[in-house]
Amino acid sequence: MAPLFTRRATTRFRVSLALLVMGAAAVAALVFVWSRSDAAWRVGAPAPQPIPFQHSLHAGALGVECRFCHATVERAADAGMPSTGTCLTCHSQIWTGASVLEPLRTAAALGLPVVWSSTHRLPSHVYFHHGAHVAKGIGCATCHGPVETMAETAKAETLSMGWCLGCHRDAHPAGMARADTASAAVPGRLPAPTQPLSPLADCNTCHR
Numbered sequence: 563m564a565p566l567f568t569r570r571a572t573t574r575f576r577v578s579l580a581l582l583v584m585g586a587a588a589v590a591a592l593v594f595v596w597s598r599s600d601a602a603w604r605v606g607a608p609a610p611q612p613i614p615f616q617h618s619l620h621a622g623a624l625g626v627e628c629r630f631c632h633a634t635v636e637r638a639a640d641a642g643m644p645s646t647g648t649c650l651t652c653h654s655q656i657w658t659g660a661s662v663l664e665p666l667r668t669a670a671a672l673g674l675p676v677v678w679s680s681t682h683r684l685p686s687h688v689y690f691h692h693g694a695h696v697a698k699g700i701g702c703a704t705c706h707g708p709v710e711t712m713a714e715t716a717k718a719e720t721l722s723m724g725w726c727l728g729c730h731r732d733a734h735p736a737g738m739a740r741a742d743t744a745s746a747a748v749p750g751r752l753p754a755p756t757q758p759l760s761p762l763a764d765c766n767t768c769h770r
C-alpha cells in the first residue's frame with residue numbers, strides 16, 4: 563500500500579513544526595526583553611500637560627527650591643503638588659496675560675487645582691512614603707534624576723519593584739547621606755540589640 567503522505571510532505575510538516583516552535587520562542591524572548599526595557603516602563607517619556615510648565619526654567623534657571631512647590635515632601639507620603647496660589651505668587655505679576663497660562667487662571671477662578679498628568683504614579687497596591695526617604699538624606703535626584711534640567715518632566719528610573727529592592731536589600735543604600743550613617747553610630751541612638759533591623763525588603767513594607 564502507498565504511504566498516506568509522501569516523504570516530501572512529512573519533511574515539510576517537520577520543518578514547519580520546528581519553525582513554529584522557534585517562532586514562538588523568539589516571540590517569548592522579545593516580550594521578555596521588552597518587558598524589562600526602559601521603554602516599557604516609560605522612562606524618559608513625558609506626558610501631555612495642560613500648561614507647558616518647565617522645571618528647567620523654574621527649578622533650573624530661576625533656582626526655585628523643589629520644596630517651594632512640592633511642600634509636603636519632607637514629612638508626608640505624598641510630595642504634594644503646587645496650588646494655583648503657589649504659581650500666582652509670581653504669575654499674578656508676570657506673564658499675566660499669557661495664553662499658555664489660561665488653564666491656571668481658569669482653575670484659580672474656580673478655586674480648583676490644575677489637573678496635571680502624572681508620569682510617576684505607582685500601582686495602587688504599592689505603598690510609598692517620601693518623608694521616610696528624604697529624612698534619611700536620599701536626594702530627589704537619586705530617584706527622579708536631574709529634574710531641574712528637564713523642559714518636560716519624565717521618569718529617570720523605572721520605579722519597578724526590582725529597582726526599589728535594589729536599594730532596600732542593601733544595608734547601606736546608595737544615595738544615603740554619609741552624615742546620617744555617622745549619626746547612627748552615636749551610642750544613645752543605636753537600636754536595642756534584641757530589636758531587629760528595619761526589614762526593608764519584607765513584602766509588607768511596600769504592600770500593606
Ligand code: HEC
Nearest residue numbers: 615620621626627628631678680681682702706709710715
Ligand atoms: C515652580 C514650581 C515647581 C518647582 C520649583 C518644582 N516643581 Fe516639580 N512639578 C511642578 C509642576 C507644576 C508639576 C506638574 C507638571 C509636570 O509634570 O511637569 C511638577 C511635577 C514634578 C514631578 C512629576 C510628578 C508626577 O506626578 O509624575 C516630579 C518628580 C517633580 N516635579 C520633582 C521636582 C523636583 C525634584 C524639583 C526640584 C529640583 C521640582 N520638582 C521643583 C512644579 C514645580
Ligand code: HEC
Nearest residue numbers: 613614615620626644648649651652653656657662663666
Ligand atoms: C518664583 C516665581 C515663579 C513661580 C512660583 C512660578 N513661575 Fe512660571 N515663570 C516665572 C518667570 C520669571 C517666567 C518667565 C521667564 C521668561 O520670561 O523667560 C515664568 C514663565 C512661565 C511659563 C512660560 C514659559 C515659556 O517660556 O513658555 C509658564 C507656562 C509658567 N511659568 C508656568 C508656571 C506654573 C504652572 C507655575 C506653578 C506651578 C509657575 N509657573 C510658578 C516665575 C515663576
Ligand code: HEC
Nearest residue numbers: 628632635640641642682683684690695700701702705721
Ligand atoms: C526613594 C525614591 C524617591 C525620592 C528620594 C524622592 N522621590 Fe518623589 N517619587 C518617588 C516615587 C516612587 C513616586 C511615585 C509615588 C506614588 O505614585 O505613590 C514619586 C512621586 C513624586 C511626585 C508626584 C506626586 C506624588 O507625591 O506622588 C513628586 C512631585 C515628587 N515625587 C517629588 C519629589 C521631590 C521634590 C523629592 C526630593 C525632595 C523627591 N520626590 C524624592 C520616589 C522618590
Ligand code: HEC
Nearest residue numbers: 689690691694698700704721726729735736737760767768
Ligand atoms: C536609594 C535607596 C532607596 C530606594 C531607591 C527606595 N527606597 Fe524605600 N527606603 C529606603 C530607606 C533607607 C528606608 C528606611 C527609612 C527609615 O529607616 O526610616 C526606606 C523606607 C521605605 C518605606 C518605609 C516607610 C515607613 O515609614 O514605613 C517604604 C514603604 C518604602 N521605603 C518604599 C519604597 C518603594 C515602594 C520604593 C520604590 C518605588 C523605594 N522605597 C525605593 C531607601 C530606598
Ligand code: HEC
Nearest residue numbers: 684685688721722723724726727730762763764765767768
Ligand atoms: C521596596 C518595595 C517593595 C517590596 C519590599 C516588595 N515590593 Fe512588590 N512591588 C513593588 C512595586 C514598586 C511594584 C510595582 C511595580 C512593578 O510591578 O514592578 C510591585 C509589584 C508587585 C506585584 C505585582 C506585579 C505586577 O506585575 O503587577 C506583586 C505580585 C508583588 N509586587 C509581590 C511582592 C512580594 C511577594 C514581595 C515580597 C517578597 C514584594 N512584592 C516586596 C515594590 C515592592
